[in-house]
Amino acid sequence: MAKINPHYQKLRTEYIFPVIEQKLADLKKRFPKASIVNLGIGDIAQPLVPSIVTAICSAVEEMGKKSSLRGYGPSEGYDFLRQAIAKNEFAHLGIGADEIFISDGANSDTANIQELFDLNSTIGITDPTYPVYLDANVMAGRSKKILFLPCTEKTRFLPVPPKKHCDLIYLCSPSNPTGVAFTRKELAAWVSYAKKEGAILLYDNAYVAFITSPDVPRSIFEIEGAKEVAVEFRSFSKSAGFTGLRCAYTILPKTVLAHLGSKLVSLHALWKRRQNTKSNGVAYPIQRGAEAVFTKQGKKETEAQVKSYLAQAAYLRKGLLSLGYNCFGGIDSPYIWWKTPKGLSSWEFFDLLLEKCHLISVPGKGFGPSGEGYVRLSSFTSPEIAKEALKRIKRL
Numbered sequence: 001m002a003k004i005n006p007h008y009q010k011l012r013t014e015y016i017f018p019v020i021e022q023k024l025a026d027l028k029k030r031f032p033k034a035s036i037v038n039l040g041i042g043d044i045a046q047p048l049v050p051s052i053v054t055a056i057c058s059a060v061e062e063m064g065k066k067s068s069l070r071g072y073g074p075s076e077g078y079d080f081l082r083q084a085i086a087k088n089e090f091a092h093l094g095i096g097a098d099e100i101f102i103s104d105g106a107n108s109d110t111a112n113i114q115e116l117f118d119l120n121s122t123i124g125i126t127d128p129t130y131p132v133y134l135d136a137n138v139m140a141g142r143s144k145k146i147l148f149l150p151c152t153e154k155t156r157f158l159p160v161p162p163k164k165h166c167d168l169i170y171l172c173s174p175s176n177p178t179g180v181a182f183t184r185k186e187l188a189a190w191v192s193y194a195k196k197e198g199a200i201l202l203y204d205n206a207y208v209a210f211i212t213s214p215d216v217p218r219s220i221f222e223i224e225g226a227k228e229v230a231v232e233f234r235s236f237s238k239s240a241g242f243t244g245l246r247c248a249y250t251i252l253p254k255t256v257l258a259h260l261g262s263k264l265v266s267l268h269a270l271w272k273r274r275q276n277t278k279s280n281g282v283a284y285p286i287q288r289g290a291e292a293v294f295t296k297q298g299k300k301e302t303e304a305q306v307k308s309y310l311a312q313a314a315y316l317r318k319g320l321l322s323l324g325y326n327c328f329g330g331i332d333s334p335y336i337w338w339k340t341p342k343g344l345s346s347w348e349f350f351d352l353l354l355e356k357c358h359l360i361s362v363p364g365k366g367f368g369p370s371g372e373g374y375v376r377l378s379s380f381t382s383p384e385i386a387k388e389a390l391k392r393i394k395r396l
């Protein structure tokens with residue numbers, strides 16, 4: 001009989017979203033006509049913008065012609081897209097197109113990057129966390145090698161460098177789930193830690209497009225020394241509505257090194273090798289669609305979408321604060337981290353919002369024990385729904 005990977009048995013069984021789905025299904029059974037306001041899901045709420053649709057459609061038409069057919073593309077991504085990213089996002093930081101790897105998602109990249117490292121590596125993971133980092137490392141067999149970094153009100157819901165040693169640290173800023181982002185000073189402290197400890201920072205910057213605060217860096221590579229110790233992950237999912245298309249990228253400077261015995265090895269070369277073996281790249285039309293994000297029209301259209309999500313975040317945040325609730329995030333992020341009132345647990349407050357307001361949130365505890373006492377609201381919705389949500393919350 002074939003044997004399974006025993007580490008899969010160590011994954012947390014209560015994955016939050018199926019539980020939420022079940023609670024919602026129960027509510028719908030009891031109130032079949034209930035109109036549900038869903039501020040739980042972190043998925044886009046607006047259609048693809050016209051310039052992306054046009055670029056994808058013309059790429060497909062191109063592929064339908066014998067003279068311009070396309071087969072497998074390069075596993076690191078087409079040069080036209082790597083160049084567009086380098087020119088538009090990283091020219092001022094001295095990152096080259098060949099240090100950018102295109103992929104089908106920041107989800108896969110943040111989950112896969114750990115393969116490059118020794119199984120005995122200690123992994124720093126925030127509590128609460130975007131669950132992928134933890135699960136990927138548990139699946140790989142590192143369940144006993146995780147150092148949790150609490151993110152509480154005292155730490156501004158962001159991790160602070162620990163006294164203990166970590167080899168790899170996952171940092172997510174602007175953070176999912178807490179919706180807050182590192183300032184330059186806070187991030188510089190992590191770069192110093194990584195230098196001192198010989199650690200590598202895995203910086204998930206999937207929400208870069210939502211940054212509005214001037215003291216929040218748009219890339220970790222704005223911090224001096226980061227090019228020796230950091231890998232950055234970005235995605236077109238939330239910045240340009242690509243959740244259903246799949247396109248993201250990882251920035252891995254050639255200067256990031258790690259030990260192999262007494263030798264120093266380039267992570268860039270290893271990641272290239274890994275991608276060449278395990279990926280046949282992202283579909284050509286999707287990469288053409290991503291390229292269109294950097295055109296004048298593409299920028300205008302996608303920035304308008306992000307702005308509208310941010311406006312809804314600001315509206316919800318302001319509304320909650322004016323009602324006397326305590327909430328965080330929602331300034332550089334589409335997420336609001338809402339402190340539960342009257343000491344209610346995350347799930348108790350989730351249930352209350354569902355029962356009394358027919359409103360879906362996400363219990364903070366689902367992202368880790370330090371998420372207890374909070375729920376996450378997402379502003380990936382329409383202005384009408386955001387308004388309706390607040391109206392119902394006012395009646396609580």
Ligand code: PLP
Pocket residue numbers: 042104105106107108130172175176204206234235236237243247248
């Ligand atoms: N990283 C974070 C912090 C996210 O919140 C998400 C999606 O919600 C992802 C990565 C996934 O991005 P992608 O759609 O590119 O896989």
